Amino acid sequence: MEKTLTIDGKQVPFKSNGAVPLRYNSQFNRSFFKDIMGMVGDPNAVAKGKKVEIDVMKIDFETFYSMTWVLAKTANPSITDPMTWLDGFEEFPIFEIYPELQDMIMSTLQSAKKK
Secondary structure, three states: OEEEEEEOOEEEEEEOOOOHHHHHHHHHOOOHHHHHHOOEOOHHHHHOOOOOOEOHHHOOHHHHHHHHHHHHHHHOOOOOOHHHHHHOOOOOOHHHHHHHHHHHHHOOOOOOOOO
16 A cells, blocks of 8 residues: 655655564564554454554554654655654644554554455
8 A cells, every 4th residue: 555645845655565564663673563553442343354443542643653654664765764754844744644644554454355
């Protein structure tokens, strides 16, 4: 899954694929899946194969910034470390970015149905 967003007047590509959880774990020394599950409204829904969404009241913003960077790094391997990359934006409207990337993040938890 790929998407390009305009952030602070810049076109920023994002990409989700099978490497995202490993890239996240490697960069931040944290469990991607554990961090996502901490933000999901109903973690039991994942086990039942239901569509789940991130509960905005449970968002850990440090985790969300980290996940945003990983999706950007996956789309563009030449971007800098997370702090330097974020420093490149005067504005980073997290409440506008979050809904746009939620499906990409959640797609790592849900498998595609076999036909």
